[in-house]
Amino acid sequence: MKVLVTGGAGYIGSHTVKLLLEEGYEVVVFDNFSTGKRELLVGGELVEGDLMDKESISGVFRTKNIGAVLHFASFIQVGESYKDPRKYYTHNLITSLNLLDAMLERNVKAFVFSSSAAVYGVPLQVPIPESHPLNPINPYGQTKVFIEKALEDYHRAYGLKFISLRYFNASGADPEGFLGEMHDPETHLIPNIILFLLGEKENFDVYGTDFSTEDGTAVRDYIHVTDLAGAHVLALKKLMESPWSEFINLGTNKGYSVLEVIHKTEEVTGKKVAYRKKPRRKGDVPVLLASKEKSEKILGWKPSLSRIETIIETAWSWHQKTAKKKA
Numbered sequence: 497m498k499v500l501v502t503g504g505a506g507y508i509g510s511h512t513v514k515l516l517l518e519e520g521y522e523v524v525v526f527d528n529f530s531t532g533k534r535e536l537l538v539g540g541e542l543v544e545g546d547l548m549d550k551e552s553i554s555g556v557f558r559t560k561n562i563g564a565v566l567h568f569a570s571f572i573q574v575g576e577s578y579k580d581p582r583k584y585y586t587h588n589l590i591t592s593l594n595l596l597d598a599m600l601e602r603n604v605k606a607f608v609f610s611s612s613a614a615v616y617g618v619p620l621q622v623p624i625p626e627s628h629p630l631n632p633i634n635p636y637g638q639t640k641v642f643i644e645k646a647l648e649d650y651h652r653a654y655g656l657k658f659i660s661l662r663y664f665n666a667s668g669a670d671p672e673g674f675l676g677e678m679h680d681p682e683t684h685l686i687p688n689i690i691l692f693l694l695g696e697k698e699n700f701d702v703y704g705t706d707f708s709t710e711d712g713t714a715v716r717d718y719i720h721v722t723d724l725a726g727a728h729v730l731a732l733k734k735l736m737e738s739p740w741s742e743f744i745n746l747g748t749n750k751g752y753s754v755l756e757v758i759h760k761t762e763e764v765t766g767k768k769v770a771y772r773k774k775p776r777r778k779g780d781v782p783v784l785l786a787s788k789e790k791s792e793k794i795l796g797w798k799p800s801l802s803r804i805e806t807i808i809e810t811a812w813s814w815h816q817k818t819a820k821k822k823a
Contacts, residue, residue, distance in 0.1 A: 497563030498522040499732065500556065502547060502595060504540070505532030508610065508666055509568035510675050512725040514538045519729055524560050526553065527569065533678045547591035550598070557602040564606035564735065565599060566728055567592065570639070573683055574614065577636035578778060588639035593646065600654055606735040607658040608728055609647060611640045613717075613745070613784055615662060623749045623787040626662070633779050644743065651741045659731040664717035664747040664786045666724055668807035669814035676814030685757055686718075686808060690815045693767050700769060702754055704776035713754035715783040717747040720807050723799035730795040742794060747786020748802050757804065764808045 499516055503509040504525030509532070516523050523540030528547070541560075545552035547569055556562065570588045571577070577584040599607065614637030615630045632638045640662075650656040667686050669676030677687045692700035705712045727746050752760070758769045791797040801807070 498524050498561050500524045500526060500560070500562045500565045501540070502526045502565070502567050503532060503569030503610075505529060505534065505536050506568055507536075507677050507679065508721055508724055509566075510536035510538060511670060511721045512566060512568070512728045513540055514670065514675060515722070515725045515729055516540075524556065524562065526556060531571070531679070536675055536678065538674060547594050548587070550594045553594055554598045554601060557598045557604065562602070562604055564608070564732055565595065565604065566608045566610075566732065567595060568610045570610070572636065574634050574636050574779060575683070575777065577634050577639075581635035584635045584639050588636075589642055592643045596646070596650060596656070600650075600656070605655055605657050606732070607647070607656060608731045608735065609643065609658060609660040611644060611660045611662045611743070612637060613662055613664045613747070613786065615641050615644065618781050619784065622783050623747070623785040624745065625787040626743050626745055626790055647741070656741070657735050657739060658741045659735060660743045661727060661731060662743060662745050662786075663724055664719060664745070664784060666721050667718045667811065668720040668722065668801065669810040670722060671801065671810055673813060673817060676811065676818065678818070685716075685754060686761070686811050687815060689758060689761050689769055690765075690812055693761075693765055693769065694815060694819045696819065700771045701774045702758075702771045703774045704780055705773050706776070707782040709753055709782050711753050711755045714780055715751040715753045715785070717749065717751050717785045718757075718802065718804060718807055719746055719748060719799060720801035720810070723797075723802050726799075727791065727795060727797045730797055734795060742790075744791050744794060745786040745788065746791055746797070747788055748799060749785055749788045751783060751785045752804050757808075760804050761808050761812075764805060765812055
């Protein structure tokens with residue numbers, strides 16, 4: 497059996513491919529490199545194609561012995577989804593439906609979906625349980641909800657087995673130094689701080705200092721990307737042994753504010769972070785923390801690298817390394 501990883505040249509996808517290979521799985525990476533990076537390919541068989549093209553993805557299932565799918569490929573920028581919702585609804589929805597159709601044509605029924613905490617919107621309770629109402633406040637989150645609804649219907653009607661993993665803030669880099677974040681543009685907090693310290697960003701801005709939190713900045717739940725990859729492997733194993741489907745948060749139930757992350761980065765790097773205060777961005781909420789009970793109970797997931805210091809250390813090492821290559 498081979499595992500198909502869509503978006504396997506992306507940030508989380510590439511870390512998951514690395515772990516799957518280490519676990520002995522045969523991996524087929526499917527990517528169009530619209531946002532994925534060839535530098536993040538660490539092995540497996542590459543099929544360069546576009547999920548918008550039904551024939552392109554159907555051909556993979558006809559010619560490869562695919563037994564399960566991990567679906568990472570999507571557009572992910574919240575701000576861009578406000579400005580260009582058509583791009584997000586068109587791409588994220590159609591590509592997922594094309595993939596599911598190709599699976600059903602070949603009777604492939606195991607599907608791990610890369611979802612997001614964005615499905616919850618403004619939390620009514622913290623930490624957020626999986627039973628929390630789905631009320632996304634941006635088009636990106638809405639596309640994830642629509643796909644999750646489709647998965648429920650496909651499970652009921654066609655026997656699709658799925659686990660939808662709703663992650664909070666993916667962060668950090670491969671501890672061995674092979675992989676890391678290479679977004680363009682970069683929108684995540686920790687790499688933006690580091691890129692500023694490395695002189696690759698002229699300014700670093702803190703958006704919102706008047707939230708109802710202890711220091712006025714937003715609090716988020718950070719998970720090391722390698723821990724996230726491990727959860728995908730656990731989800732795949734669970735699907736292979738179980739007939740049911742689930743929605744599962746991936747988080748630590750521990751939050752850090754933007755200013756706390758800045759101070760921790762200063763401690764790790766020994767460098768001072770000068771920042772500018774900016775107004776809140778549309779859709780930002782004060783606190784996002786995941787309830788972790790379900791991931792522990794069902795998957796047996798125990799993140800081992802998600803201390804904020806470890807996250808920053810691995811990210812700092814990765815970005816220093818890539819900065820030297822650019823030089």
